[in-house]
Amino acid sequence: MPASVIASARPFACRPRLLSRTRLGLNLQDATWGGLAAGGQRRDKIVGPGGATITGGNSKSDINLLVDADSHGIDMIQRAIGILQQEKGRLVQTRIYASPARAENSKWKRFFDEQGVLFHPIPRGIHASGEESDGAIVAEMQRLSAKMAAGGCIALMTGDTGFVNLVSMAVHQGIDVVVFAPQGALSPIRQFRSAGARVVTMSADADSASRVRAILHSSGNGEVQFAEPFVNAPHEQAEIMTIMSFLQDLQFRDGEQYLVQSIVKFWFENQLGSLTVFPAESAIKAALARATEHSRSSYVTYSNKLAFFLPIAPSFRTTQANLRKYGNRHARGVYRGGGPFVVKDSEDLVSQALKRLGFLDSEWNPNLAEAMLAFVNVARNKQLLRKQFDALPSCDDTAGLGEASLRHAFLSNKSDGRWGIRPKDTAAREILCREGFLDTESASQSVVLNAMKKFASKNGLPRRRNYDSYVRCILDTRRAADPSSIGDVQFRL
Template sequence: MLHHVWQWRTSSPLASKTCRRFCTGPPGLKASVLRFCLGFQGFLWHQVARKWRSQGSSRYLCLACKAETRSAKLFVDGDTHSIAEVKEAIEMLQNKGFDVWTTVYAEPRRAENKNWGEFFTGPATSFCPVPRREDLGEANDEQMMADLRLLTCSTARSATSAGLAIAVLTSDTDFLETLAFATGLGIDTMVLIPQRHVNTAQAYRGKGFQVMPILQRENCSPKVRAILHGDGGGSVRIDSPCSFGDYDPATLHQLLQNRGVKGVKSETWQRYHDNLAFVLPCAARRGGSKASALRIYGSLRDRQIYQGGGPFMLRSSEELVPRVLQRLGYLDQDLNGSLAEAILVFVNTNYNKGTLRKMDLLPKVSDSADLAAKKLHEAFTSTASPGIWQVVPSDRFLRQLLQKRGFMDNLDADPEELLKAMERYAEDAQLPRMESYNGYAFRIKQSLQELSSDPSRTGVIEFELR
């Protein structure tokens, strides 16, 4: 009887407890010649099996190989992480001796993307399409947490899955509770976080989780410098590529000393007692060549920051919200004089909506405009976000639409003419009357999204405008 058996590897990462090592032959101090031959034969089969397969990618797996490796199920939020980050996460887990089984959660049409589609066809990789939620929830996070709990419960109940570990590639703290639940049931958990998300990593480490930083040394070389000046204003410039360093205190102190900001003998910082709002404006991510962005700016995010115009800081006051919205382009003294409509447009911008949702500060339908403004004031002065807020969206698409529909002749028409065209369009489409340029632009875009079948569309934030 041979002491090695080939098994067909299924898509499930759960290891079987019946898998036993036979490479050394049956136990016993006085092994017979037959036992020696069978053991040596098993050893040869084992070496062939190890040569044949690669971790997480082989179709066949010998029982001995299966016994000496562990499986890790990797959950990935495809809305916030690139293919390069996912590949690096897989490689890091494989280097720790895991067979990695990866599931990427994203909107259904992600599979139509050429690069992602090719990635999904790779070995030990699956795609979980998640329709966007109309009730404003974080669709990916909620589906991932539900699947994590289901896998955790089934793993804890099954005696055949003791070797399974759970890993999550994330950039936020939404999975703290779910991973704590898994850890409490005795399941090994690992959190992989891009190195730039320092606060997120600290939050998971503070709860005792094993954090593995995604370095992306080759793919991340930011060239944009966002500079905050002493008067509270700021600027941006393109500089030489910058590499991420360690985030330990000694490194940061040395950096500040080199910049002349912190004296060598100084060991403490004086705490500022007044409330301040730090804002780092960023543009929308869509549009433009990715290759061009990487060549000029170093990354897509750096292009957004550069186009945002530079950081600024304001003291907390009753006028903080309108001042921030004015600096971001949502409010002015001309065609955008309605503060309520400026807030409406701001909270419905994709990045701002996601940030406010995670802070639990999104306005509700029953909220007044004053209450919505108070929530924004709290968000702007909170340390729960990095202060990155998206500027007002471009009106280029609207100009093309209105020209195509015959409401205006010139793409470069002045804003007053464009506002009149939007008013006529809104009246024909029976859209709500608005008081501002940005308000009409928002309602028109919203109406077009409602007519589309875009699975990435989420619900609209509404509150009492008047």
């Protein structure tokens, strides 16, 4: 399906975990970044195996860091800069690409004022594709590559494999390319490494281990639990390859896909009991044991198409109390998502999934087409559909085509299964109260629905069947205040 309409991607915070393929004179496959010291100060070192402190090379050329700020937050960008600054004697020039409205945000404005940070505003029209920042980054990378001498350095923050060919060409010119990629995106990481880039993998939050476990049961339902902080022990590349080969032989894996998807479907199809799917490293460890301790003939091959979901609740500002409770912001999102589940393929797969994710029900949100619109306009879902599947609907598409596209995406292994759940209506209630349509934000849902209908009528908004459709329409009227918004996804109802 053509991705010819606007899409947005909310910033998310990550922390560096692994550094490999370096020019530091040592094999740093097991190196980890020193993280943050007390008080939030950067530790300007890399800690290798055995606790050794390793410094960078002596090249005097600048490092050029290119960032799509629709997909990355300030915290993560600053950590990437911290790593790059460890290249001894090298300055980091950071170019941030985002909507012009980003400069209206006080935190981002302060960040743009920092030395070495340059903001590139990318105008967004109502019919923007959502790829404008990517296009600008590609153009800048080509410009830098054309004028840069061998030994120069370009850094990207991306998990988008659309940049792989460009990275490969730059490497062949003798340019040092560093890619900051999301931890768990094994396929992009492998592709960027194969292209010759140095790769730094990044996980959800800094200096805090998840206190949350998401467990999938053999019934296809799941739960979330609190546990002791998770200690991550990264697996060797050879171990990952063993798992991939094992799953591919059993037809649970085909090509460049997310490993956790293949593991979950293998585990569920073979009825191996409960599986901890978050943190994902737990599932990888369990799969490795199966791949090395049992023969392939002990297991059935993949025959029933399955869709795996690890619902994620939006998680914005996180208090210290919440960090102590959940471990990190991403773990909080997983916990509030309610737990993983698996759905077998069928004609009504999409409606089953949207019911489980909270977008479809018999009373407040009964219309499937409107529920799909609400789903695809959640920032996380919009980003996944655009980046991983090129499957955002256009205004010319029918609801039937949209449903087919979602069904394909849900069954695919090309995502990590972390789809966003139905957002709360808190912001819409605030707007209704502020503009006199509602007396109190704690009003019942039926009272809020009537208030939203009056708001829609006064503002010339279309009548809808679903409660969430009215919520979205109201929030759309205030979209300009959100610097990360690119627009709205629509199809024919």
